[in-house]
Structure formats: C-alpha cells, structure tokens
Amino acid sequence: MVATVATAAYLAIGNELLVGRTQEKNLQVLTKFLNPRGIRLVEARLISDRSREIRSAARTLSRRADVLFTSGGIGPTHDDITTAAVAAEFGCPLEISEEHFERMSKYYKERGESMTAPRLKMVRLPRGAEPIANPLTIAPGFRIDNVYVLAGVPQVFEAMLQTLALKIAGGSARLSETLYTILHESRFAEALQGIQERHPESEIGSYPRMQGERWKNAIVVSDTDALRLGAVVKDLRAMLKSLKS
C-alpha cells in the first residue's frame, strides 16, 4: 500500500541530542527523502527519553502532519523506551514479531548465543504495527497508524527510510533557485518584499551568513512550477542589477 501524503513531521528522541553530546543528523537525511517527493516537513522536535514526552509529542505531531517520522530509542537498553511509549499512546499491547524473532534467534544460535530479554525487546512491536526491515540490522522499525518509528543510528535510519521508498508518495517536488549577493539585506528588503507580493505562490527567503567579517546573502526562491520560478528569478536578477548600479 502506498501512502500519499503532503506533509510530514519529525521527532528525534534522545537525551544525548539535548545535552549536545550527539549532533542530530537524521533531519538532513529525512529532508533528502522528502524534498524530491514534494512532501513538506512542517516541524521537527528533539525531546528526551521520557515516556510522557514521547507519548505527547508523538500524538501531537501525528495530528499536525500527514505522517510522522521518529528516530531513536528502539534499541535493547533501558533508555530505549520509544517503542513502549508509542505503543501505549496508540493503545496497542506489545507482541513478539514471529518473523523477526525467528531471524534473530537463528542469528544468535549460529553464534552459540540465545535470545535474552534485551534481544526479545528488539523484536517486540505494537500489535497491528507494520515492521520496517532494513539491510543493516535484524531489529525492525515499524509503522503504526501514520507514525513511522525508525532507529536513531544515522546509517540504520537511512536504511529504514530506503525500505519505505516505494511506500510513501507525495506531490509535485519543489524546485528552487538561489542567487547570492554581498549587498546588506536592508538594501534590498523592500524590493524583495515587492517581488514576493507580485508572486504570492512562490516562496522567497533571504538568508544572510557571515564569512569572516563579511556578509553574504543567499536569496532562495522555490516553487512547484518551473515557469513561475523562472519569472521570479528574472525579477530578482533585475532587482540586484539595479541596486548595484
């Protein structure tokens, strides 16, 4: 079944993200998945490994967008509580996934080891959830309702997303073009606003950066329609030319 969606939200779960120990990297991976599909990310949240917070954020964000992707907290240790929290929020008991139990038992049996409680934890999914396999680990992510619960380790997060590649469709991808200028934003802000008002369907943003002591501005325009985009770029070029002269 292919889900056709317009908007997505993202929830990154883990204390390590909020103390600055680990830099959140999955957001960039997710946008690379969403953008070409024309799916708009409406919000991203980073929260800690607390059940109440996970439940509340999962519920809120699953309502705020067509789909919600989460990352983190589905491993075997005591601080991995995402699966249990999401299951509780959606009122589903946890059940062993027979298919993944078999695969994991076999893996460990071949190594002379057995299925311990932490390993069982990784193959326990909310009842009714659809497992999300991946080529890197036996432990699956899962989808329940419109919530996709993925691993936090970036390589595994990305591998799980790829598993979903044919299952999630969007709309028209946004095209974008960027013009750079060293003019201060305050020099072109009024003209830029005029252009935005003449092209309300395009989205125009101005993003200053400091490089050493110098400012450099990126003016970014995006639109799903190439003709409209071209018209805005033409106006932007004319604006920058007139300001420089």
Next chain:
Amino acid sequence: MVATVATAAYLAIGNELLVGRTQEKNLQVLTKFLNPRGIRLVEARLISDRSREIRSAARTLSRRADVLFTSGGIGPTHDDITTAAVAAEFGCPLEISEEHFERMSKYYKERGESMTAPRLKMVRLPRGAEPIANPLTIAPGFRIDNVYVLAGVPQVFEAMLQTLALKIAGGSARLSETLYTILHESRFAEALQGIQERHPESEIGSYPRMQGERWKNAIVVSDTDALRLGAVVKDLRAMLKSLKS
C-alpha cells in the same frame, strides 16, 4: 538582574532549516552555554516562518521551561517575522528602541545612507522588552518575559548569548564520563539496567554508532555529584570487564 533557572527550551525559526538547505547549528552553541551552568535543555523545536506557528510554539515552550531561547527571523526582510509574532503573542505593541535607532541612524548617516523601513524594522522591539546587544551588529535581540529572542546567524546568536553570560545563572553543572565498548548493546543491556537501578540519581545512556561495518558503543553516565558519578563508573568498568572475560 540575574535570572536563576533550572530548565531551558529552544526554538529555531526558519523555512531553510526544514527544507534541509541550512543545517541547524545554534543548538550546539546553546548547549555549550547551558551545560556548564547546570541548565537542562528540555526540548528543541524547528519550525517555519509562519506567525501562527511561532506564536503557538513560543507560548508553549515558554511555559514548558524556565526560559526559552529562540533563533532566527529578526532581520529586515519580509520573511523575518519572529519579532512581530512574539510581540503579538505577548500582547505588546512594537516600539522603536531610541538607543538602537540612534546608533543605527549614525552608522548609516556616516555612509551617506538613511533609515529606511527595513532598517527601522530591526530597531523596533516589543514594548517593555529588554534589548540584547551584541558586538557584531547594531540590531539587537531582546528578552520579553522569559523568552530570549536571538538572531539566527550562528556568529550573532553566539555573540548575543555571550551578552547574557552574567545575566543567566543555573544550578550545579552535570559531570559526565564516557566508557566505550565494541560489545553489542544486547550483551550488556541487562547488567546496565541493574546498574541504573542501583544508582537512580545518575543518568546512564547507551549510544551505539556504526563505524564502517563495526558497532561501537558509548556508555555515558552523568550526575551533578562527583562521588556518585565515580561509583557508577566503577560499576560500569567491572561490568565491562566481566563481560569480556
């Protein structure tokens, strides 16, 4: 006046962050400010430049933590709407800050330019707000109630935070220690949980990473008390030693 706080929240505002054009970098800067002060970051959110979303998130997060820091959307262009949105949410009209108006007028006068509407926008603050100056730009951030509204450009965000260095105090800083192991998490998860249960005041997290084909785990323990931290580290070392033998 020094604000003494235990918890903080962070709100990053800007479409560029959600389309993956710009990687959010101020969260790391903020944690470097908060951690040594013993202030706990409870949540971070990334949202787009929409007034309704800014107002709602600013209100929610300002209640969720003792202080809220925002970044982005205080420049002169049409997509910079943070100041107006926060002012509206807190019921404060916007007013010219005389002090910053004077400084900016002087700056532009010396360059043969005048105060245009976009420049005026940058010195307009909510009534009652406390300006947050910085050494890099004349345009200030501001504090209103428990919300600190800072610039999005990382250098300016950091400079504004430094301006606040003596104005925000916290509690005891958390100390932390990290042990590394190539053991799979599922090998030590049960023993680790036992250690967490014996030391409920310490916070123990397990963070796996993939390096090429190999897994490497960081076990991180943090506590405000050095003696307690030491006791946990001793238990962790003993656990890892017994598992390797």
